[in-house]
Amino acid sequence: MKNRMKYIIFIVTISLFMTACHDDLDQDPIDPDSFTEQDVFVNTTEAKKALAKLYASLALTGQQGPSGQPDISGIDEGFSQYTRMLFNLNELTTDHAVVGWGDAGLPDLHGLYWSAGNDFTGAMYLRLAQEVSFTNAFIQNASALPDAEAQTFIAEARFLRAFAYYNLIDFYANVPLVTQITTDLPSQSSRTELFDFVESELLEIQDLLLDSNEYGRVDKVAAWALLSKLYLNAEVWTGTPRYSECVTYSEHVLNSSYSINMNDANGNGNAYDELFLADNDTNGAQQEFIFALNFDGIQSQTYGGSTFLVHAATGGSMDPLSLGINGGWGGLRTTKALVEKFESSEIDVPTLNSQLGGSLSDWGLVGDLNEWGDEDVEMYETSTDVYQIYITLADGQLKFRFNENWGNNYGDNGADGSLEAGGENITVTAGTYLVTLNLATLTYSFEAIEAAGDNRGMFYTDGQSLEIGSIPPFAEGYAVTKFKNIDSNGNQGSDSSGDFVDTDLPVIRLAEIYLNYAEAHLRGGGGSISTAVDKINELRERGYGNTSGNITSGDLTLDFVLDERSRELYWEGQRRTDLIRYNYFTTNAYLWPFKGNQANGTAVDAYRSVFPIPTNTISTNPNLIQNDGY
Structure with a gap:
């Protein structure tokens, strides 16, 4: 098709x-x-x-x-x-x-x-x-x-x-x-x-x-999904609430063969971005698409569709090749109102250290982090001859030292990960790390620790301001990188010129129906609060890559659902309709x-x-x- x-x-x-x-x-x-x-x-x-x-x-x-x-x-x-x-x-x-x-x-x-x-x-x-x-x-x-x-x-x-x-x-x-x-x-x-x-x-x-159809064509689940959307907006459009019917037909969809994509095909830690890649008809995302419009950079060329969404959102210092295109049109950005809806959490270093186990030792870190002073940052002995600590570092250098005594210190000659007594300073770049010292093997490691957060927010910020003082300059407002013309293996779409994009666009996908169910339930349509919470958490676990963003029933309010729709469905053609309903x-x-x-x-x-x-x-x-x- x-x-x-x-x-x-x-x-x-x-x-x-x-x-x-x-x-x-x-x-x-x-x-x-x-x-x-x-x-x-x-x-x-x-x-x-x-x-x-x-x-x-x-x-x-x-x-x-x-x-x-x-x-x-x-x-x-x-x-x-x-x-x-x-x-x-x-x-x-x-x-x-x-x-x-x-x-x-x-x-x-x-x-x-x-x-x-x-x-x-x-x-x-x-x-x-x-x-x-x-x-x-x-x-x-x-x-x-x-x-x-x-x-x-x-x-x-x-x-x-x-x-x-x-x-x-x-x-x-x-x-x-x-x-x-x-x-x-x-x-x-x-x-x-x-x-x-x-x-x-x-x-x-x-x-x-049909109960199921070939990719790109609708089946009976699509009819149920469109009824879910129709009934959700019935009060605005007709003056008569139909939220119970919205719940009913949302349940039909929830119980169908469609499933939320959890296949992290490109191995970046979450499976949300696969929905908007050039191979989203085969990488697992297609199992979530109830009604999608098909695009192919060779067979079905248009200056609309995903070609528009990728090219128009590219400009400034962005690298078009990384998005699978030959250049940007420098037009679309987003406002801080969307950016600020995505939650991120600070890395709680003290809590992480308390979870290491063991006890503070005489082995520690000395360097630019303490201005090469007399008091080392002590590490925890977590097993025999193994010492660890979570720490946030600035750009600089450091060494491992015992009991603040320069007579017993280790550095790294040649920056190869092995330690030598009195060796050269170890260069580090800014970040939060789990630092491990293994005296049994005379090796060390710095494992970068990233802040937990919602990975669904895909923004380009280099050279872009969060605040928009004037709309025309592309640099004002964050750019959006949600849609790409690269596949799960990092390859460009089928049009080698980079003009036209392969990425299919879901018009109705299962995640939207999850959100319809939750909103209709909160508006008095019946259903189950536990089901609503479970479905929202399924989306959030995918976005976060773990359970750190999960919510409880006490968190589930109408405004929370609206914000969650924004986080999950932004730039997919839903927002105005949602804001009108609220x-x-x-x-x-x-x-x-x-x-x-x-x-x-x-x-x-x-x-x-x-x-x-x-x-x-x-x-x-x-x-x-x-x-x-x-």
Whole structure:
């Protein structure tokens, strides 16, 4: 499926969702080698290729790769890709990101002052409208196929249509509900009507979808997961809480065959970063991906997707080659509001020493750490002829000495780890170490001790300031290195030029459903507090690499879950929706740098919780009413 997408060039005659997304979308195939509609639906083998187009429409942008024959006109083709727009609307508008580019309408998003004519809010509307149109055409045409497999394809198309409407409900609230190909001007549906449609579709298709499917395609667990997401937001979108249903369908997902990735494929101490590497379709991360969009640097090229997330977040003194690309675009960074959500703990040296056992001895350390004075830093005798101590050192030199007597000291001639009586000073670099002296073998070691902390926070700080005084300079704000175009072995993705990225992007993954369950439970949806805590701790143990970050039921509050969603899901297209659910997005209950276009943040009008229907769409369809405030 992943490699096949490049070869599927399939444009169906689509419904005029908004009196046409754009005129160039309502057309016959534009490539002379393309399949015609009759060819595509002659049998299930050909229909599967058309199904690939429905998935590819969320990943790609046109008919010939990164640019040249766009599905949507009126905006740079790379800008119009779905996950790039998802980032712009759901991350760039929040505390998770700022961008230094000055493209018209782009700074408006982080400043929360966009207008109805904003190209980026309009592009997402058109992209989702196109997906609805494509799925409607597929469902109608594939319905004539008698094979049972075709019914599975139709169920997948209905899922993708429901997913598009889930996004439309979230972003635009009241849009036309169109389920058939038509040239009539559609009427506007309410958010509740749209919600009810998505719910009914997912409930109907859950048993029509396969129990498991090939990577890149959805199965019945995806329907349960999208219902979990839908019900979590029901109170905001319809005024009626549905948290018990959120718990129910989250439990279905929790009890499915999907699992949290715990495979530390690159051996760096935790298994979180594997989710965002170039081989995340094979390194174990795929077991967590319930719905992922597939990208390949050769077969499916786009200037959106993971290519955007890796290139746009690279700049300053960062080394592009270490991220598997040929250069950075120097645009995206994050605010201190995200950085400061990641906990780290100081190394408790006295406690570590108390856990060594043994007793203080006459052997100790002397050197720059005590200005080569008379009183050594005494070590603990932990076994016969073995002495140890945890200690924090600055850059400098030291030796081992007995009872403050220079007549009995050891150094290291040649810096080879072996000791000689009266040998040369031992050079050390700053850090916290477990220092071991073994007199039986006349050897020593310095084992670096790292502070325990949450490794999910992947930031580049060299030359970057935590505080943002002005958004355009790339150096202001930490850079984010979460997404990379290198695999678990450190190899670059398939495009040797470094232009395009292989990393697949999870749109729904199991970790999100863990968090949905916990939040819905705390909001009165039932379920088990112990299950919620266990699932949160499973994510935290992966992030910390150990149990040092584990919580108890007393720690589990709604605000803790919101912060945990930020730590686990940042830059994955969730944040704005989460903040709205907590009533933090527009209010002064939570401020972040440059919210409301103010350096310290300020509240904005409540109508900013939904985006405007594009001005061109309103002007061409008199049945539509613009959202309040626009």
